[in-house]
Amino acid sequence: MTHAAEPAVYDVVVIGAGPVGENVADRARAAGLSAAVVESELIGGECSYWACMPSKALLRGTEALTEARAVSGAAQAVTGEQDVAATLERRNTFTSHWDDSGQAAWVLGAGITxxxxxxxxxxxxxxVVTDADGTETRLTARHAVAVCTGSDAAVPPIEGLREIE
Structure with missing residues (x-):
């Protein structure tokens, strides 16, 4: 593990580049403050890559087929089954194939480090930020550190619920 000699100083340091972290950093920049955002995974957060967006992309094809089959005239045109491979590829397209370079370009273009x-x-x-090879970088905030690392769903205490996959 190596250590950065001098800390980088920003007005605001944001941990987490999901929707909230992106907005905090963007609002800081809009107010004329310098901002750095720290992210260990993909910029945009869980919703963009693993939860909301891919789930909706997977569900939409089935929903469209179901709706078409319920409409007289359209139902007769719907034949065959849903193409699973095409459905999965559509999901991958919605997640940019788990590539956040477009969102990284937005962050950098907004003047956010x-x-x-x-x-x-x-x-x-x-x-302190530890990168993939163990190098540590120290960031100092003049005004605030915002912790925007997301949350987990509140799972109700229903017997057997946590064991379901």
């Missing part, structure tokens, strides 16, 4: 790696708090207004 992107730091790839896992961020952790390390004192008042200080974040």
């Amino acid at each position: 992107l730091v790839r790696g896992t961020g952790r708090l390390d004192g008042e207004k200080t974040v």
Whole structure:
């Protein structure tokens, strides 16, 4: 593990580049502040790549077929089954094949510094980022560190629910 000699200083440091983290950094820039956003995975967060968007992309084809089959005149035109491979490829297109370069370009174009790696708090207004090869970078915030790392769903305490895959 290597350590950066001098910390990089920003007005605002944001941990997490999901929707909330992107907005916090963007609002800071709009107010004339410097901002850095730290992300260990894909910019845009879980919704864009693993949850909301791909789920909706998978469901839409089935929904469209079901709706067409319920309409007299259209139902007769719908033959065969849904093409699973094409449905999965459509999902992959919606997630940009898990490539966040378009969102990274937006972040950089907005004047936000992107730091790839896992961020952790390390004192008042200080974040240490560890990248994939173990190199650590220290970021210091003049005003604030915003922790925007997302959340997990609240699972109700129903017997057997957590065991369902």
